[in-house]
Each structure stands twice: as structure tokens, then as C-alpha cells.
Amino acid sequence: MIGANLKYLRLKNGFSQEYVANYLGRKSFTTVQKWESDVSDPPLAIVGKLAELYKVSIDDLFYQDLTNSEIVHQNLNLSDKEETMIKKYRSLLPAGKAAVDAVLDSQYEFAKPKVEKVAEIS
Structure with missing residues (x-):
């Protein structure tokens, strides 16, 4: 491969x-x-x-x-910034990826109620 x-x-x-x-x-x-x-x-x-x-x-x-x-990129319609972030993420060691995952999960959980509320209104 x-x-x-x-x-x-x-x-x-x-x-x-x-x-x-x-x-x-x-x-x-x-x-x-x-x-x-x-x-x-x-x-x-x-x-x-x-x-x-x-x-x-x-x-x-x-x-x-x-x-x-x-x-995958065509289906997700990634912005240039998002694509750059993914490339950076892929170059991290496993410990770095785990740290990024933890921050992302934490931030997502914090924002999730707001996102769900907007979806209910729409």
C-alpha cells in the first residue's frame, strides 16, 4: 500500500x-x-x-x-482550513491525537445543547 x-x-x-x-x-x-x-x-x-x-x-x-x-473530501465539502486541520491531525503522534480528541469532545459536548436547540427551531 x-x-x-x-x-x-x-x-x-x-x-x-x-x-x-x-x-x-x-x-x-x-x-x-x-x-x-x-x-x-x-x-x-x-x-x-x-x-x-x-x-x-x-x-x-x-x-x-x-x-x-x-x-471523502468531496462528500464532506471541507473548507481549506478544515482540510489543513485534518492534515495536521494526521501528522500527530498518538498522544497528540488523543489530546486533540479530548479537546474536541469537550468542546462538542459544551456546544451540543446549543446546536440541538437551533435544530429544533429550524
Whole structure:
């Protein structure tokens, strides 16, 4: 799955394989080509740099099918700010995600009665 994700993210960002190779300090674009076609996996130290380049978490690179993320975005009609927040969230470590989840849950519970009251009036 990482190969498909790397290719998808590279194309989505408008990068060439040569650009990614240069960014990572690699000699040739063929290294990136091998990762994208699942001939080989990037070294762990490089995976971190790839996640940083594409603004996703390492977990997402390996375990999420990022090629379907556009479908999710179309259905949710996310604003640019919301999309940026999601990208930042995905790059957090598990402890950071838990902290954000706790704040979001707390704020939602605080606002929930107001939202329900507006819905009743409508």
C-alpha cells in the first residue's frame, strides 16, 4: 500500500520523481520509482521525510488507502482550513491525537445543547 500512497501523494502535489529524489538526497529518480511500484520499500529514516514532505503521518503512509481521500473530501465539502486541520491531525503522534480528541469532545459536548436547540427551531 505504501507504493500506491507515495505515487498518489507525489502526483497530487505535482512533484516529479526526480524532485522527490533530490529532496531526499537520492542520486536518481529510479529509487523513488522502485518505492512507488513496490519493488522496494524506503528506509525508515526516509519514510519520516516522505511523511513530512507530503504532510501525512507515517502510519497513514503504511496503513491508510490515501488514494480514496478525494472521495471523502468531496462528500464532506471541507473548507481549506478544515482540510489543513485534518492534515495536521494526521501528522500527530498518538498522544497528540488523543489530546486533540479530548479537546474536541469537550468542546462538542459544551456546544451540543446549543446546536440541538437551533435544530429544533429550524
